[in-house]
Amino acid sequence: xxxxxxxxxxxxxxxxxxxxxxxxxEMKEIVAxxxxxxxxxxxxxxxxxxxxxxxxSGAFLNFGHSDPQIKMGGGEVLLNDVPxxxxxxxxxxxxxxxxxxKVHKLEYGxxxxxxxxxxxxxxxxxxxxxxxxxxxxxxxxxxxxxGDLNQAIMVNPRSFYQRYNAATNSSDAPxxxxxxxxxxxxxxxxxxxxxxxxxxxxxxxxxxxxxxxRIFLAGGIGYVIGEGTLHNPKAMCGSLMVKGDLKKxxxxxxxxxxxxxxxxxxxxxxxxxxxxxNSTIAKNCGVxxxxxxxxxxxxxxxxxxxxxxxxxxxxxxxxxxxxxxDRTVKASGLSSMKMAVxxxxxxxxxxxxxEFFLTKPVERITMESMMRPMKLxxxxxxxxxxxxxxCSADDSLKDVERLMLEKKTGYFVVIDKQRHVQGVLTSWDxxxxxxxxxxxxxxxMTSQNIKTSRKDEPVEVSMRKLEQYRLxxxxxxxxxxxxxxxxxxxxxxxxxx
Amino acid sequence: xxxxxxxxxxxxxYTESLVPEIVLKSxxxxxxxxxxxxxxxxxxxxxxxxxxxxxxxxxxxxKRRGAVVKELGLIMRFDPDKCVACGMCVxxxxxxxxxxxxxxxxRYDFDECVLCMNCVKNCPVKAVSYLGD
Ligand code: SF4
Ligand code: SF4
Numbered sequence: 001x002x003x004x005x006x007x008x009x010x011x012x013x014x015x016x017x018x019x020x021x022x023x024x025x026e027m028k029e030i031v032a033x034x035x036x037x038x039x040x041x042x043x044x045x046x047x048x049x050x051x052x053x054x055x056x057s058g059a060f061l062n063f064g065h066s067d068p069q070i071k072m073g074g075g076e077v078l079l080n081d082v083p084x085x086x087x088x089x090x091x092x093x094x095x096x097x098x099x100x101x102k103v104h105k106l107e108y109g110x111x112x113x114x115x116x117x118x119x120x121x122x123x124x125x126x127x128x129x130x131x132x133x134x135x136x137x138x139x140x141x142x143x144x145x146x147g148d149l150n151q152a153i154m155v156n157p158r159s160f161y162q163r164y165n166a167a168t169n170s171s172d173a174p175x176x177x178x179x180x181x182x183x184x185x186x187x188x189x190x191x192x193x194x195x196x197x198x199x200x201x202x203x204x205x206x207x208x209x210x211x212x213x214r215i216f217l218a219g220g221i222g223y224v225i226g227e228g229t230l231h232n233p234k235a236m237c238g239s240l241m242v243k244g245d246l247k248k249x250x251x252x253x254x255x256x257x258x259x260x261x262x263x264x265x266x267x268x269x270x271x272x273x274x275x276x277x278n279s280t281i282a283k284n285c286g287v288x289x290x291x292x293x294x295x296x297x298x299x300x301x302x303x304x305x306x307x308x309x310x311x312x313x314x315x316x317x318x319x320x321x322x323x324x325x326d327r328t329v330k331a332s333g334l335s336s337m338k339m340a341v342x343x344x345x346x347x348x349x350x351x352x353x354x355e356f357f358l359t360k361p362v363e364r365i366t367m368e369s370m371m372r373p374m375k376l377x378x379x380x381x382x383x384x385x386x387x388x389x390x391c392s393a394d395d396s397l398k399d400v401e402r403l404m405l406e407k408k409t410g411y412f413v414v415i416d417k418q419r420h421v422q423g424v425l426t427s428w429d430x431x432x433x434x435x436x437x438x439x440x441x442x443x444x445m446t447s448q449n450i451k452t453s454r455k456d457e458p459v460e461v462s463m464r465k466l467e468q469y470r471l472x473x474x475x476x477x478x479x480x481x482x483x484x485x486x487x488x489x490x491x492x493x494x495x496x497x
Numbered sequence: 498x499x500x501x502x503x504x505x506x507x508x509x510x511y512t513e514s515l516v517p518e519i520v521l522k523s524x525x526x527x528x529x530x531x532x533x534x535x536x537x538x539x540x541x542x543x544x545x546x547x548x549x550x551x552x553x554x555x556x557x558x559x560k561r562r563g564a565v566v567k568e569l570g571l572i573m574r575f576d577p578d579k580c581v582a583c584g585m586c587v588x589x590x591x592x593x594x595x596x597x598x599x600x601x602x603x604r605y606d607f608d609e610c611v612l613c614m615n616c617v618k619n620c621p622v623k624a625v626s627y628l629g630d
Binding site for chain 1: 581582584585586587603615621622623
């Protein structure tokens with residue numbers, strides 16, 4: 001579609017007070033009623049926004065130099081007992097939202113430090129540095145407020161994350177997740193995102209949102225500085241990296257939060273203006289909650305890939321009730337619609353009042369996806385196992401005793417014809433047979449609750465089992481439960497090194 | 498109309514049929530929310546479903562049967578200024594005590610509350626608190 005106006009045109013209209021701004025909620029009605037063409041003619045800017053948990057968030061702080069100087073970089077920095085990053089220069093730090101207080105743990109974290117800074121509260125600083133010739137001070141402590149800092153710059157590596165999964169729990173016990181508590185037996189459904197008013201649903205192909213886009217960030221002005229981490233636009237999971245001046249932010253739009261038994265995070269209210277340059281953009285802004293698909297997964301399984309419970313839409317989720325099987329389950333989104341609506345209305349007001357001008361991106365956000373699971377090289381049980389010495393349940397203990405001397409081992413895996421593990425037999429079991437008068441392996445072997453290691457299990461996991469259950473060895477099995485080898489504590493100790 | 502009360506019975510005065518007996522006699526509905534039994538006393542948190550006059554009569558009978566009765570005012574507090582209307586508590590509440598208003602703000606109706614503490618334990622910004630105990 002050819003453009004019918006430019007960002008410069010829009011800014012001229014903001015200056016002259018003629019600009020027509022619609023919130024994302026209003027725009028959906030306009031597009032539905034009048035069609036994208038007319039909507040594009042009538043509306044200059046659409047304001048979109050969210051108010052949600054922005055876990056990948058934090059702020060750079062600069063304290064200014066002390067006299068004599070301290071070198072915090074390489075040392076340790078604590079803000080209200082919450083550790084901040086000490087891998088920068090002598091008086092710079094980064095406080096991240098999820099870092100927990102050393103004293104109050106889950107009750108207070110980096111997110112709360114940031115909220116307290118924004119609300120003007122005094123923060124306790126403790127810093128320990130390494131004394132050098134030019135930075136002789138080793139330790140510094142005291143109180144400061146945001147006004148005492150040279151810079152306080154919020155930089156969030158992942159913002160406006162487009163789509164999250166919704167979560168529920170099929171097990172019979174409650175579980176605590178980043179989506180809050182999930183009650184047992186599909187007791188509730190929890191989800192994120194403001195749905196169809198959230199920025200990236202209104203501009204899914206990043207036509208207008210790019211590097212340099214000016215945004216409303218927690219009550220102040222911010223900028224998009226690139227794609228965010230886990231950016232996966234092709235799967236409708238785009239994200240943005242943003243920055244803004246913490247000194248201009250307002251507590252109303254920035255709140256430290258604790259997710260019970262999980263961790264701390266920061267609620268941030270943020271808005272993005274979308275310039276309606278053509279009717280395609282207007283059409284995109286017409287997206288509705290029933291157009292947006294969400295999958296509900298069963299979170300009681302801790303693996304990355306979780307069982308799908310139901311495919312649904314934001315419309316059903318937002319109704320507050322979701323039908324799962326033959327039950328109606330309460331659903332709530334951990335992103336505040338009330339505050340998101342306040343954000344888009346506030347941004348609309350700022351543009352209309354001439355307090356907020358639009359910017360033209362200096363570069364587009366990539367549409368390439370970068371989202372792969374974590375790849376780690378680790379030692380597996382099968383890397384350190386030794387050949388198993390096996391016997392069968394019907395073997396006589398006499399034969400096994402002979403085998404024990406021959407192979408110089410006191411640990412046997414008892415298997416059937418298909419090499420499935422049936423039990424284990426140790427020299428201690430054989431010794432017991434003197435008292436119990438057993439003659440066959442099956443009389444004395446351990447066959448209940450046999451612990452095994454999967455072949456691709458990290459050795460740390462095998463080691464934990466060996467320690468926890470005080471075992472001499474663990475049979476290593478393949479996917480069908482057939483024995484491949486044995487891991488023993490003594491092997492682990494020297495092989496892992 | 499309902500009134501929250503804490504009722505303490507010394508163990509020797511208490512039998513399991515005591516409360517149902519009083520309910521039958523007075524014709525007033527009483528919901529037991531929580532019962533705590535210790536060797537020396539039985540502590541019942543409950544809700545009298547009646548108007549003020551009937552509730553007072555019910556309390557008088559309880560006292561006559563040996564109970565110490567403490568009337569509870571609001572034992573839950575919701576602070577709408579702290580609440581960010583994230584909605585987390587809404588789906589955790591086993592009753593309809595927490596609902597959304599039209600403007601997506603959150604409303605608490607403590608008459609419906611069964612004091613399960615889900616909201617208190619889970620609210621990420623501590624906008625709800627329990628004032629009892
Ligand atoms: S969980 Fe807390 S902040 Fe969220 S809606 Fe309930 S009371 Fe408000
Ligand atoms: S305590 Fe339980 S029943 Fe009462 S309002 Fe909170 S969640 Fe609902």
